[in-house]
Amino acid sequence: MNKVCIFNDEEEVSKAAAAFILEHSKKSIENKGRFTIALSGGKTPSLLYNLLAQLPYSKELHWKTIFIFWGDERCVPHDSDQNNSHMAKKLLLDHVPIPRENIFPVQVQMQAGKAALQYEQMLKVFFKQELPVFDLILLGMGEDGHTASLFPGTETTSTQSLVNAVKKPADQTERITFTPQLINNAKQVLFLVTGKNKADILKEVLENKSKNKYPVQLIHPKNGKTLWYADKPAATLLKKIK
Ligand code: 6PG
Secondary structure (H helix, E strand, C coil), X not given: CEEEEEEXXXXXXXXXXXXXXXXXXXXXXXXXXXXXXEECCCCCXXXXXXXXXXXXXXXXXXXXXXXEEECEEECCCCCCCCCHHHHHHHHCHHHCCCCHHHECCCCCCCXXXXXXXXXXXXXHHHHCCCCCCCCEEEECCCCCCCECCECCCCCCCCCCCCEEEEEECCCCEEEEEXXXXXXXXXXXXXXXXXXXXXXXXXXXXXXXXXCCCCHHHHCCCCCCEEEEEEEHHHHCCCCCCC
């Protein structure tokens, strides 16, 4: 079930997302002593990461029991500006008291297939589950309807694996991505979509239910919920809000 919340602009989207993460993390930590979150890459979450690095979040989030993963990663060096974990480190993780051992970047120095396998095995060991259940998976959406690094036209569902090595069709760059199977096992998925350039695809994905035409439409957690936080420019073509 999709729940869509519309905000005036990307700043309000980011503030709402930060508040949601704080609330969700508190509940998870109260219930089971930890909060596991998979971050997304791209530009949209940068404002959110900045917010989480500042008061009140830098102080109110219980960083010692928060565990950070990535839903996808570009196979570029850890210190590249294109690397998603590098972006989160620069904007957030280097500015909060989170133990290094709570942060799980993709081992991009490995060959892509090996890095995907290593990440999958690490997840199974960390979660002590063959099919890990993330408390929260943060996702963005591209104008082509991709999410994480699940791109249109690439094999996204045939696999039983949890983490895949893929190539971005537009430029054949290698990436590591969670599969729909893993994402759909999360307790909660939160999409952040901002900007008028996302208006067409957001309408298409939310209102024209062309069955699984886009990878993003494969995301519907079986025991969890899907929340969309969009700003008005991105939501401008939406007829009805669910
Ligand atoms: C990535 C992301 C990707 C991103 C979308 C939207 O590694 O690029 O995980 O799925 O969320 O491409 O990107 P923007 O936020 O830059 O529009």
